[in-house]
Amino acid sequence: MRSRLLRNLLWSLAVLAVLAGLSFGLPALDNAVASARPVPAGVRYDIGAGVSLVPPVGAQLDVAHTVPGEDEGTALFLLGGVRYSVRALPFTGGLDEVTAQLRESITRTRGYQVTGAEMPVRTDAGVAGRQGGYTSPGRQGRYCAFLAAGTAVEVTFAGGDLELHDSLQALETSVQSITFGRS
Amino acid sequence: MNLPTEDRAPGPDSVPAVPEAGLVIPTPAWARARRSLRLPAFWLLIALLLVGGWQIGALLRQVAAGYPAATGLAIGLFGLYAVLFVVFVRSLDYFEREPPLLLLTALGWGALTATATAVRGDAAVHDLLAKLVSPAFAASWGPAVAGPTVEELAKTLGVVVIVLIARAQVNSVVDGFVYGAFVGLGFQVVEDVVYALNAVALAGDGDSLRPVVGTFLLRGFLGGLWSHTLFSALAGSGIAYAALHHDRSAWRRWGAALGALAGAWLFHFGWNSPLLADGFGYGGPGVLAALLIKGIPALLLVTLLIRQASRREAGYYLDKLVGDERIATVRELAALGSGRTRTAARRYAQTRCGRPGRRAVRRLQRAQALLALELSRGGRRAGRYRAVALAQRELLEARGHPDAYAPDSSSTADWSWLVGCLCAAALAVALALAIRALGGS
Incomplete structure (x- = not known):
């Protein structure tokens, strides 16, 4: 009986070890590998769905949160402590709806709040969009939405006050560099 | 009991094979959940x-x-x-x-x-x-x-x-x-x-x-x-x-x-x-x-x-019933071997004796399966299931259906596979159309 219990205990520990390996070992291994990769300065980056932009100088790509694709794509750039996220996706509605959807996705997170009025914005290629500001605990941010040829682009960037202030110009330039359509 | 010639079951040359037994280790009678x-x-x-x-x-x-x-x-x-x-x-x-x-x-x-x-x-x-x-x-x-x-x-x-x-x-x-x-x-x-x-x-x-x-x-x-x-x-x-x-x-x-x-x-x-x-x-x-x-x-x-x-697995349990024709005939043992042949036997009983016949075959099959399981574990409650099986047997005999099996049920296999595949394909196409209609891709 004792040997049976001991065998059962050893097998139980083996089961627990494998589950712990999957639940905690793999995430620990993942955390041990850096996810930020430098992006070449001045070179266009394809987000997906035919959308591309020029990332700010010095930005790094967070490959763990970047998902390229034919029909839609997401990219997350890191500029110091500032997170700059761009998402391209097919969209059948109008610009107001894209903007509302983005605003809703921001405010759905507890502690995130949209601030002030929305303003028109335009890319260098002439695509019209709308932008506004938001706050989250300890961070300030901006969101922008664009729509062209059935493809919507949702942009957010946020960081601590000082960091965001220092990077704002470079981020605005990058947003204005957004182009639609495959070349 | 003599049956009219046209109601007699086919002869011994068409008796289907009972499945071969494989490794099965029955739950011992002493097994308790609280252990x-x-x-x-x-x-x-x-x-x-x-x-x-x-x-x-x-x-x-x-x-x-x-x-x-x-x-x-x-x-x-x-x-x-x-x-x-x-x-x-x-x-x-x-x-x-x-x-x-x-x-x-x-x-x-x-x-x-x-x-x-x-x-x-x-x-x-x-x-x-x-x-x-x-x-x-x-x-x-x-x-x-x-x-x-x-x-x-x-x-x-x-x-x-x-x-x-x-x-x-x-x-x-x-x-x-x-x-x-x-x-x-x-x-x-x-x-x-x-x-x-x-x-x-x-x-x-x-x-x-x-x-x-x-x-x-x-x-x-x-x-x-x-x-x-x-x-x-x-x-x-x-x-x-x-x-x-x-x-x-x-x-x-x-x-x-x-x-x-x-x-x-x-x-x-x-x-x-x-x-x-x-x-x-x-x-x-x-x-x-x-x-x-x-x-x-x-x-x-x-x-x-x-x-x-x-x-x-079925072969292992059915081995326990071999030899007692009052409990299970050779044809019934073969019919018990798979879900398809069990269902065919019930349907055949319904065509011959109506719903009561189908119900009796279903109960007989369940009693036979439980008896086989009980015998494999030592058989303390075997008498109870044997009695149920015999009761259903008498009921079926009284209705002129002594053998709970369906003749030629094995030859329907190819058709059932084909019909099943065609139904599945038709269902898949219908679902794909429904998904498309709902706006999916």
Whole structure:
């Protein structure tokens, strides 16, 4: 009986070890590998769905949160402590709806709040969009939405006050560099 | 009793063969559920179910908060779907049915422990692929690598735990299949509910029900037959083989268990892989064809394996009834060997004696199966089932149907396969059209 219990205990520990390996070992291994990769300065980056932009100088790509694709794509750039996220996706509605959807996705997170009025914005290629500001605990941010040829682009960037202030110009330039359509 | 010539059963030359017996280790009469309370594996199971339940509960609460109606519909639809699967899988386990508490445990492991593990493990593997290879590779091949690697292992451990806490209840390879299928079913239901609610969130149309129905048709039916339930059933069969076949070398037992797990991994990999994802460029019909190409090999292989294992298990129990023609004739033994021939015998009885005849055959078959099971365990309650069988026999004899079997039922097999395949194909096309109509792709 004792040997049976001991065998059962050893097998139980083996089961627990494998589950712990999957639940905690793999995430620990993942955390041990850096996810930020430098992006070449001045070179266009394809987000997906035919959308591309020029990332700010010095930005790094967070490959763990970047998902390229034919029909839609997401990219997350890191500029110091500032997170700059761009998402391209097919969209059948109008610009107001894209903007509302983005605003809703921001405010759905507890502690995130949209601030002030929305303003028109335009890319260098002439695509019209709308932008506004938001706050989250300890961070300030901006969101922008664009729509062209059935493809919507949702942009957010946020960081601590000082960091965001220092990077704002470079981020605005990058947003204005957004182009639609495959070349 | 003499029957009119035209009512006589065919002669001995057409007597079908009783299935060959395979390795079955019946549950001993002394086996008691409460003995499991002493085992460390039991308490580990309880702890893991609680932790998994808490994590999955929190995840669902978070998703459901914004979409209460969609959540209710998703849980209702996939719950209903699970009931149908439970009925089907239970029908495979005719002779020695698994205790409901253990089946619930397997379902709970898949729904709570395996899914909670997969949430963390899948994301980590996906991120590692993005970091070590590229984001593009992770986007394309991440689900094909992460899904089977983490999920198949986590689900298979559920069958291992069942063996650890209730070794006496795992009597044959079929039992491993059944427990594995229940683990996979639990996993699939929770995963599908989460997918459905994600689809609602992505649609951006508030608490809309259309994405739930679309996901239900796509994932519940087109992707349901050969996904998690099937993969885990295959892996579970391997675990049962390793646990039962102590007469074989350790290499062979472990080889079978790992081989079955590798098979489950491979089928899952193929199912999740981006290969053929564009449907050969033919849109919806092409995608449907690709799903069938990816899924049918797994479905066929597992069907053949379980059919063989079921027949061997049936052969073992039917051996216990051989020799007493009042309890079971040779033809009845052959008819008891599979679900199809059992059903054919009931139908035949209905054509000859109406519904009471069908009912009597069903009761006779059940009494025969229970008697065989009881005899395999030592037979303390054999007298009770023998009496039921004899009572039904007398009832059938009084109605002029002494032999509960259907002549030529084996020759209908080819037609039933063909009709089944055609019905499945028609259903698949109808579902694809329904999904398209709902705005899916």
